[in-house]
Amino acid sequence: MAWTDERIEQLKTLWGQGMTASQIAEALGGVSRNAVIGKAHRLGLEARPSPVRANEVPTVAPVETRSDGPVEAPPFVTAPDPTPEPPTIEARAEAPRPAPRPAAPAPAPAPAAAAEPAASATAPAAPPQPVMRSVGPGGFVRQSPGEQQPPSQPAPPRRMVPARPSADMAGKTSLLELNDKICKWPLGHPGEPDFHFCGQQVNPGFPYCVEHCGLAYQAQLPRRDRRPPPPLPFGGPRVR
DNA sequence: CCCTGATTCGC
């Protein structure tokens, strides 16, 4: 399958959200995990913590670290690491690391569960999970050190709307109407009559409105705890 | 074994 602009866009988004290559491959369909990784690299997407990379040649001289195997040593090695010995953590901190690995946007409207924060609602008794703090890439959920609430839970929608108020039934936001100022959160499935985009005003710097940013960028859950099937925009992947 | 991402290299 070809890498259309749409698919590339999805790849970027999902990759940015911390989805694994396998998950992305499954979500996109028609591509392998390797294809996703390969494409991500060619796109220059940020590398993510990989198991295979800790190994580094400490000295300037090319040193073959592999100790066994009938592997012929390469005649030369290209550019040994320019920063071999960061004396401090500094270098690490600088590294482009998508700090929190957000993942799994939950497209399906989950009406219940959400508490109503409006009115006099103070912070619910005890946020039991201080650790789970999602900070959108780019710092989309900024909170003062003083007042911090666990934003892991996507902002509870004021109310559940299928897409947008009645007016939009007449004019849903179509692909052609997308621009960088309106939310590109897809609703429904491409190709179907009611497929359209959120169309709200974007959260500046993000492709989605604030509400959908809350869905798109969430703290990564332990893999055990996220079994809900493919968690994606566009109402979830098609079941073939 | 499983998983992961990175890299290589023939196409």
Next chain:
DNA sequence: GCGAATCAGG
């Protein structure tokens, strides 16, 4: 540019 094969760590 693409992605299977391969590598290598968890």
